[in-house]
Amino acid sequence: MSTFRNRILKVDLSTSTFSEESFDEGVVHDYLGGRGFGAKMLYDRLQPGTDPLGEDNLLIFVAGPLAGTHAQSFSRTKVFFKSPLTGGYFKSAAGGFWAPELKYAGFDAIIVRGIAEKPVYLWVHDGKYELRDAGYLWGLDCDDTHTLIREELHDPRVRLACIGPAGENGVRYAGIFTDRRAAGRGGGGMVMGAKKLKAIACRGEQPVEAADKEAFASAIKEQLAAYRANPACVNFAKTGTQIAEFTNLLGMYPVRNFREGVLPNWQAIEGDAYAKLRARKEGCYACSVHCGNLTRVYTGEYAGAWTEGPEYESTWAFTGPMGKADIGLTIAADKLCDDMGMDTITAGSTIGFAYELFEKGLITKKDTGGITLKYGDNRHVMDLLRQIAYRKGFGNLLAEGSIRAARQLGHEAEKYAIQVKGLELPAYDPRGAKAHGLNLMTSNIGADHNSGYGGQEVFGSPVPFPVDRFEVKRKGELTKWNQDQTAMLETGIICSFVPSWGGITEEVFGKLMAAGTGTADFADVKYLWTVGERIFNLERMFNVREGFGSKDDVMPERFSTETLPEGPSKGHIFEQNELRRDYYLARGWDVDTGIPGRAKLEELGLAYTIGK
Ligand code: SF4
Numbered sequence: 167m168s169t170f171r172n173r174i175l176k177v178d179l180s181t182s183t184f185s186e187e188s189f190d191e192g193v194v195h196d197y198l199g200g201r202g203f204g205a206k207m208l209y210d211r212l213q214p215g216t217d218p219l220g221e222d223n224l225l226i227f228v229a230g231p232l233a234g235t236h237a238q239s240f241s242r243t244k245v246f247f248k249s250p251l252t253g254g255y256f257k258s259a260a261g262g263f264w265a266p267e268l269k270y271a272g273f274d275a276i277i278v279r280g281i282a283e284k285p286v287y288l289w290v291h292d293g294k295y296e297l298r299d300a301g302y303l304w305g306l307d308c309d310d311t312h313t314l315i316r317e318e319l320h321d322p323r324v325r326l327a328c329i330g331p332a333g334e335n336g337v338r339y340a341g342i343f344t345d346r347r348a349a350g351r352g353g354g355g356m357v358m359g360a361k362k363l364k365a366i367a368c369r370g371e372q373p374v375e376a377a378d379k380e381a382f383a384s385a386i387k388e389q390l391a392a393y394r395a396n397p398a399c400v401n402f403a404k405t406g407t408q409i410a411e412f413t414n415l416l417g418m419y420p421v422r423n424f425r426e427g428v429l430p431n432w433q434a435i436e437g438d439a440y441a442k443l444r445a446r447k448e449g450c451y452a453c454s455v456h457c458g459n460l461t462r463v464y465t466g467e468y469a470g471a472w473t474e475g476p477e478y479e480s481t482w483a484f485t486g487p488m489g490k491a492d493i494g495l496t497i498a499a500d501k502l503c504d505d506m507g508m509d510t511i512t513a514g515s516t517i518g519f520a521y522e523l524f525e526k527g528l529i530t531k532k533d534t535g536g537i538t539l540k541y542g543d544n545r546h547v548m549d550l551l552r553q554i555a556y557r558k559g560f561g562n563l564l565a566e567g568s569i570r571a572a573r574q575l576g577h578e579a580e581k582y583a584i585q586v587k588g589l590e591l592p593a594y595d596p597r598g599a600k601a602h603g604l605n606l607m608t609s610n611i612g613a614d615h616n617s618g619y620g621g622q623e624v625f626g627s628p629v630p631f632p633v634d635r636f637e638v639k640r641k642g643e644l645t646k647w648n649q650d651q652t653a654m655l656e657t658g659i660i661c662s663f664v665p666s667w668g669g670i671t672e673e674v675f676g677k678l679m680a681a682g683t684g685t686a687d688f689a690d691v692k693y694l695w696t697v698g699e700r701i702f703n704l705e706r707m708f709n710v711r712e713g714f715g716s717k718d719d720v721m722p723e724r725f726s727t728e729t730l731p732e733g734p735s736k737g738h739i740f741e742q743n744e745l746r747r748d749y750y751l752a753r754g755w756d757v758d759t760g761i762p763g764r765a766k767l768e769e770l771g772l773a774y775t776i777g778k
């Protein structure tokens with residue numbers, strides 16, 4: 167008995183054929199599950215130079231090893247692919263209920279390749295599978311797609327991962343949506359749209375049972391007790407991810423395309439303001455935290471709008487980039503992005519980038535279709551989002567993301583694209599938190615806060631050591647620690663919010679993984695750290711094979727040449743060269759090229775990647 171199904175479904179959409187695989191024991195031992203499986207499968211099965219939108223790109227859906235059990239915050243999915251936004255390795259996670267349903271249907275993972283002749287959806291149920299016509303669903307938003315597939319299958323309990331119009335129309339930051347949760351970043355929805363795969367529907371009844379039921383139940387008890395005793399967790403359960411108060415008080419809430427660090431009137435979009443609009447609590451399968459809030463606008467221009475969330479990043483995406491705190495717009499715009507199926511962070515950030523280009527005269531009304539973009543005026547945001555989703559008018563350019571749009575425009579537009587490796591920065595100004603910024607600069611998927619969150623700098627966590635957020639010294643070591651710990655915990659695909667508020671220790675994580683899967687080594691914390699580092703380096707080697715290196719670990723010029731003008735982070739820059747060197751040394755990578763050295767790769771069991 168194990169929480170693993172030991173069953174991977176492979177679908178080739180070009181030939182409408184299926185096959186199955188079981189696990190390689192060596193891979194399970196060396197990579198544990200979740201992110202480890204995804205990284206390994208993508209590295210082994212994708213040729214370098216693969217077109218992200220071609221037949222050969224893969225979409226790999228992996229359910230967490232403990233998904234479908236009562237282990238807290240583990241019932242999540244990760245999707246792996248070569249990104250059409252960054253051209254590199256990508257992973258994107260979603261909560262909700264899809265991963266447990268895939269396990270109940272009898273599988274741990276689904277690998278999709280090829281391109282269907284016409285729109286289809288995949289129906290996986292009770293160990294069986296089939297492709298079904300999705301012609302009548304093409305063009306529908308994510309909500310309607312959920313409704314109609316459930317009606318067609320005569321089962322409201324069916325869970326879906328689907329795309330909306332943005333994925334079908336080729337928005338480079340289209341995501342994959344399950345109920346109102348999303349694997350939002352990096353363009354997985356665009357890959358799915360290029361494959362003409364509208365959705366994957368799952369339903370099953372096969373229970374997921376731990377290898378050692380008693381030890382598993384006891385570890386869950388420990389986990390629940392830790393959640394209840396942790397004030398940060400209790401607070402998180404109340405307000406969700408709304409941390410605009412924290413980041414504004416630290417002076418690192420990015421405003422006007424990262425020119426400022428404090429949003430005027432930020433109190434209008436912090437936790438208490440959302441609490442007043444809360445209609446009910448929402449959450450993911452087997453998570454007592456229930457951090458999601460269904461919010462509704464009761465008055466004003468956006469009266470009647472509702473959404474699940476928005477969480478902190480989406481709140482920022484429709485306030486900071488436009489330089490205006492408007493809670494109604496955040497709710498309406500978040501729902502529109504969920505319906506259209508696109509990433510709020512890149513959408514909002516790319517619009518904010520266009521505002522700056524307009525201000526600087528690099529684009530005019532001729533480019534925007536007659537719209538004037540002016541900081542403090544957010545009236546056109548909803549229209550722009552619709553234009554992006556359907557690639558109409560000015561939205562066709564913005565659908566490319568900021569760096570591609572900048573390159574098409576030419577002149578000095580590139581300077582204002584706030585991205586790393588093509589992925590737009592999230593809602594933290596790196597000048598106010600150096601390790602957090604260093605993670606954004608070196609993450610394998612581009613500027614992703616969840617790949618190595620600097621909780622020490624944002625929330626003052628003293629583990630592994632207390633820090634001064636502006637200090638440069640030891641930030642390489644700290645960033646490596648944050649990234650390796652994240653990679654380790656993502657073998658279980660535990661929700662990334664849990665470690666950020668100190669909700670789990672490596673010991674409890676190891677006990678759960680070992681008792682659930684039946685692999686005793688997973689309880690060895692030292693071993694878990696090695697696996698985390700192994701995964702991070704393997705992802706790096708995927709990108710090295712694609713031509714990435716130190717030239718891609720670069721922050722936009724603004725952060726090293728312009729200080730923050732006001733607020734608690736005033737006067738600071740991001741010392742990128744010093745930080746990068748320190749980080750490469752901590753990682754055992756070449757300080758000039760940023761490529762992992764032979765000794766490091768051999769030490770991690772990754773010698774097979776050398777010279778590839
Ligand atoms: S903490 Fe929130 S997002 Fe994370 S698993 Fe729990 S309910 Fe889902």
